[in-house]
Amino acid sequence: MIPSPRRFPPGLAILLALPLLAQAPAPTPAQPPSEDATIQRFRAHAAPRAVAQRPPLSAEERNTIRRFKEAKPSVVYVSAIAPVQDLRTLDITKIPTGTGTGFVWDEWGHVVTNHHVITVEDQGKRVAEVDEVEVTLADGKTYKGRVIGTSFAYDISVLQVFAPLGAMRPIPIGRSSDLQVGQAVSAIGNPFGLDHTLTKGVISALGREIGTGYNTKILNVIQTDAAVNPGNSGGPLLDSAGRLVGMNTAIAAATGASVGIGFAIPVDTLNRVVPLLIARSRLEPPRMGFETMGSYEAQQVFGITRGLVVRAVEPDSPAGRAGLRALEVDAAGRVKAMGDVLLGYQGRQIENEGQFMAMLELESPADEVVFDVLRDGRVIKVKLQLKATRKAEPTSI
Template identity: 45%
Template sequence: MRYPPVPSMSPFIAAIVGAVLAVFVYRYFIDRGTPAVEPRPVTPRGDLADDEKSTIAIFRTASPSVVYITTAAQRLDPWTRNVLEIPQGTGSGFVWDDSGHIVTNFHVIQNATSATVTLHDGSTYAASLVGSAPDHDLAVLRIRAPREKLRPIPVGTSSDLQVGQKAFAIGDPFGLDQTLTTGVVSALGRTIRSVTNRPIEDVIQTDAAINPGNSGGPLLDSAGRLIGVNTAIYSPTGSSAGIGFAIPVDTVNRVVPQLIRTGKFAAPSLGIVVDDRLGRTITSRMRVEGVLILGVRSGSAAEAAGLRGTQMTREGVIVGDVITHVDGRKVRTTDELIAAIQKRNFGDTVTLTIIRDGQTMQVAVKLPLAP
């Protein structure tokens, strides 16, 4: 059987039909595996957790009190004899009162010849040094800013802090101003060394991240109150390792008003002469722990209380009184003795436990009035 011949397509039409089929097949298979390219719908979040709301409120309330400090030092160009102003460093601070007093660390402004304070709104002011207490690593600056721009920070107390309660640090780490970090009070009663190598006692340890630039900024409690001044970190690398330290606010509240009034911090003293190395040589032979009085200054509180110093005679050494406790608190070194006395106010009476001629006794000493 023969079939009639099938009419053939022209080459041009065949090419068009083939191209259309190829595009259709390609789109069919490709589109099946291509995800949607439209924006994904936003999943409703719901309300913030109470803990988050609290943290946000703390930052919004306290951050206007935190300032950014930049310092510079003048250097003489040995070739041109021109005085150059070289950037020194950066740090943090906070507004103490509406008179423009700014509290920061002493080491932030140490060796600086000028300082600039930047407020939360970005406005900058030249700062003058009001006073400093290097032994406590504290300093007070002052700026001439409108009162409406100054937001004094709420002040709390460090006397009732507990390990585990929340802590918040606000500052300018690495120049990143208005940075909030959170953590807890990790430990209390730590001792660190100031720039003068004097001990700063009752220091707060926190794991709230404290980095270079945070120095001088506030450490806050969950009520947004100042509980400490961030001052140091323990880190082999120089950045936060989860161990930061803050000067307790009770120390700050004792030192800062005096710096504002007089420009320096003066603490009461007994008026005795001591030397740990020599004293330890003698007390170790006596098998006692304490601070040996080598001498008593004329007109001092110690002289008025009848304390005795060590004397050299032809017959030998007459050992003076050894102070073992201050108001019941054990003291083993000169640093511990000084720290215990400096916690008291001018005119207070302290009770010293001493060893004299092998006998333990107590002596009341009235500290001198403020100079």
């Protein structure tokens, strides 16, 4: 009789099979390739990437590109040049003292920039102005320029550039009186010496006031968030039609760099002031009949840091008739007697030549003006009568 096969509970069958499975050899895991092998393998795939197709430029992009190309030839790089004398050899060399931006105003070679672009600074304080500049056009060629007109009150200077007139392309002029907040604008300039840099933004506000380095305020200033940095000063602010609507002038930032708040002198102010500067060099100051020593020279020679040293006086003039005294020098140019030092004008302190000129630009002098004068160690008042000799044409003061 054949014995019947033994039956085990299902769980016990699994347990009995475990020893047999444990005796099977375990598979060897694959070793990853080494780093060097991976690098060499992927080097074989080196090839230029396929260019992804893009849709056509937007209408806004095309307009920005077109306006930049149109305006670029009108924007110049301005370097101020100042003579510096070696105290040991007495040799005079010319060195650049500052750089900024300017733009071609008309077909006669006039360039407009900020006055502070062409000043000499000592420890952050403006102490003198320069007469000579170098102007580099968009084609990279550099030409000599001369400062022919300056408004201290508005921080505007006009340069005559001695370049071929055919190379000077005037920038189109717009209007600032009808600008609106939110309107698109572009700035072109040379921030940090990076020539012909374009930044874009909008008009953030209108009717602002900003101060100048000569204790005056410029009114109706345009505020923009187009990036404006050191070196942008004197450059154009353009509307979307490529017209000049302002001149970039100042930054509202403790760091001295752009934080999205820049200011531009409105073009309506430029269009009023610039022609006067071209024609007359100044904004019609009254004829007083005296000349002063530059603030920087007075500081170097006499140690005077405030006020104006009277260098010369015209005899038949308000200053001459009032008895204002000038420096006395000998044939070799050595000082024999100190002249008057003008400390105040109409009750206000005179800090330097630029600040005094700014006061005259913004105020119509009375028929009689009073100076506080330092003479022989004491301060006296000297009155100048201007009514009988006032002229329309400006002269030196």
